[in-house]
Amino acid sequence: MALVALVREGDFGAFESLYRLNCARIMGLTYRMVRDRAEAEDLTQEIFVQAFRSIGTFEGRARFGTWIYRIAVRKCLDFLKSRRAKEQSRTEPIEYHVPLARPLPVGRSLDLEKAIADLAPSSRAAFLLNKVEGYDYAEVSDILGVAIGTSKSLVHRARMKLRIALHGDDVTAAKESRDTPPYTSPRNTRNDR
Amino acid sequence: MSKDGNALSHETYRELLNDFVDKTLRERERLSVEAHLDRCAECRKLAEQLQEVDTLASSMGTIEPATRIWTNIESELDAAASPPSQPAVTSQSVFIPTVQAGWAAWAPRLVAASVLLFLGANLWILRTNDSETTVKDLRVNQIASDLRLAESHYESAISGLQVIFDQSSQTLDPALAVMLQENLELIENSISESRAALDTEPESRVAQDSLLEGLRLKVSLLQNIILLMNEVRKGNGEGAFGLIEGLNTP
Numbered sequence: 001m002a003l004v005a006l007v008r009e010g011d012f013g014a015f016e017s018l019y020r021l022n023c024a025r026i027m028g029l030t031y032r033m034v035r036d037r038a039e040a041e042d043l044t045q046e047i048f049v050q051a052f053r054s055i056g057t058f059e060g061r062a063r064f065g066t067w068i069y070r071i072a073v074r075k076c077l078d079f080l081k082s083r084r085a086k087e088q089s090r091t092e093p094i095e096y097h098v099p100l101a102r103p104l105p106v107g108r109s110l111d112l113e114k115a116i117a118d119l120a121p122s123s124r125a126a127f128l129l130n131k132v133e134g135y136d137y138a139e140v141s142d143i144l145g146v147a148i149g150t151s152k153s154l155v156h157r158a159r160m161k162l163r164i165a166l167h168g169d170d171v172t173a174a175k176e177s178r179d180t181p182p183y184t185s186p187r188n189t190r191n192d193r
Numbered sequence: 194m195s196k197d198g199n200a201l202s203h204e205t206y207r208e209l210l211n212d213f214v215d216k217t218l219r220e221r222e223r224l225s226v227e228a229h230l231d232r233c234a235e236c237r238k239l240a241e242q243l244q245e246v247d248t249l250a251s252s253m254g255t256i257e258p259a260t261r262i263w264t265n266i267e268s269e270l271d272a273a274a275s276p277p278s279q280p281a282v283t284s285q286s287v288f289i290p291t292v293q294a295g296w297a298a299w300a301p302r303l304v305a306a307s308v309l310l311f312l313g314a315n316l317w318i319l320r321t322n323d324s325e326t327t328v329k330d331l332r333v334n335q336i337a338s339d340l341r342l343a344e345s346h347y348e349s350a351i352s353g354l355q356v357i358f359d360q361s362s363q364t365l366d367p368a369l370a371v372m373l374q375e376n377l378e379l380i381e382n383s384i385s386e387s388r389a390a391l392d393t394e395p396e397s398r399v400a401q402d403s404l405l406e407g408l409r410l411k412v413s414l415l416q417n418i419i420l421l422m423n424e425v426r427k428g429n430g431e432g433a434f435g436l437i438e439g440l441n442t443p
Contacts, residue, residue, distance in 0.1 A: 012270075017398075019263060020405060021343060024255035031256050044258050048266050112249045131250035156211040163242045 004064055007055050015055075019048055022065060025133065026072050032128055033076035034083075035117045043079060047072045062142065066135070070143045073125050080121045115165035119158050126154035127162070201225065206236055214243045257350070260413060340401055347408035354415035373418055380411045 006014035026047055031040035051068050058067050116124055122144070129135045129143055130151070141151040201209075206229045212218050213226045230237045358377075387404035394400060 015270075016263070017402075019266065020402075023262070024257050027258040028254070028256040032253075040256075041258050041262050045262050045265050045269075049269050052266075052270055112246065113253070127250070131247055132253045134251070159211065159214075159243055159246050162246045163239075166246065167242050 004055060004058060004060070007052070015052055018051075018064065022068060023048070025065075026068065029069070029072055029128055029133065030076055032113065032116055032132070033073075033121070033124060034079060039079070043072075043075050047075050050075070062139075066139055066143060069129065069133070069135070070145075073129070073143055077121055077125065111166060112162060115162050116158075118165070119161060123154045123158040123161075126151050127158035130155045131159070201229075203229075203233065203236070206233070207239065210236060210240050210243060214240060214247060254350075257409070257412060260409075340405070343405055344408065347405070347412055350412050351408065351415065354412065358415055358418055373414075377411065377414065380407055380414065383407045384411070 003014045003018050007018065023044060027040060027044045030043040030047070031037060034040055034043065047068065050071055054071075058064065116127065119127065126140055126144060129140045130137065135143065137148050137152045137155070140155070141148040144151060144154075146154075206226060209218065209222065209226050213223065218226065230240060384404060384407040387400050387407055390397060390400035391404060
């Protein structure tokens with residue numbers, strides 16, 4: 001907060017400090033949102049330029065990080081929307097892949113990155129903010145401009161999809177797991193399974 | 194268990210698993226879900242997989258943007274910004290070359306020049322009376338509180354890059370490898386000097402900036418060396434950027 005006050009007073013060195021402290025996190029978010037390093041760097045640049053120009057609108061009720069993430073997410077979603085519109089306006093046939101019956105067996109971290117890229121943009125943003133950046137649901141809802149319940153629902157759905165991307169929808173196989181003792185409560189058996 | 198004491202349905206338990214993994218369930222619900230997990234392999238497996246997604250996500254690292262991004266921002270805001278009262282060690286004073294055709298021919302000189310520029314600026318600043326250290330207490334406290342976090346990110350990146358460099362430096366021309374190793378040691382000395390300055394003056398913003406800049410320079414230099422080694426090994430830059438992406442997300 002003190003740095004923001006100094007930036008408002010015209011201290012450009014303080015703004016550089018804010019950049020140094022936040023740029024790698026913002027870059028991480030933009031890269032994972034757009035999956036293109038050059039585009040992510042351009043967006044990071046635009047985000048900090050906009051942050052500097054609109055620092056007067058930062059009211060200080062939230063953390064600076066939350067405020068700049070709001071700018072970042074909006075920029076990324078606008079960018080993705082624009083990219084999608086450009087792709088749809090192409091006249092040449094769009095390549096597509098036949099979905100695989102089972103997801104490819106995947107290594108973990110790298111494949112999670114790839115799977116995140118396949119999420120819908122709003123789910124992707126919510127998941128990254130909550131699970132990668134560590135913002136709680138209230139903060140995610142503040143950054144995304146949605147209700148807390150919506151932010152939670154976006155994250156939960158994203159996590160379910162990512163789980164399937166990593167493992168396939170194989171939990172039903174566990175039903176037949178031999179090491180699971182049958183549930184024998186006479187009163188609640190039907191409800192419990 | 195539901196409020197009236199009856200067990201919940203399997204589907205309801207399944208729906209509760211997200212909240213269970215988030216640790217946002219009330220005690221009564223949590224105990225009920227735990228009891229269900231004890232007897233339901235399907236839900237137990239689902240909960241484990243959801244937890245694994247969380248664990249993997251939380252270990253995703255930050256990604257350092259190219260040094261030129263700050264330079265671009267400075268240029269774009271140049272008209273609006275007031276320059277700092279004292280020259281700080283910025284990306285402008287440390288030139289990190291990007292990999293281009295023919296880089297191997299001029300890289301050693303540029304790397305050496307950039308390291309010397311950086312070291313010169315650091316020494317000048319660290320040995321000058323620093324009035325800034327006493328001017329803005331709030332500011333240095335803010336930076337100090339984040340310094341350890343930033344430092345740990347850099348150290349994490351450096352350790353990964355250093356391993357690759359140590360394992361693959363034989364790819365390089367021996368003379369170049371020696372020079373790059375010397376430059377890395379020079380940067381390391383400067384980092385040590387900044388740390389020593391911080392031990393004496395923990396609130397010195399200049400020393401903090403110098404430390405971060407030293408760490409940043411080391412990361413950038415290692416990244417460029419690895420790019421170079423890839424070019425040498427493959428004859429082109431194929432896969433180099435993919436490698437950098439991977440290195441940036443430890």
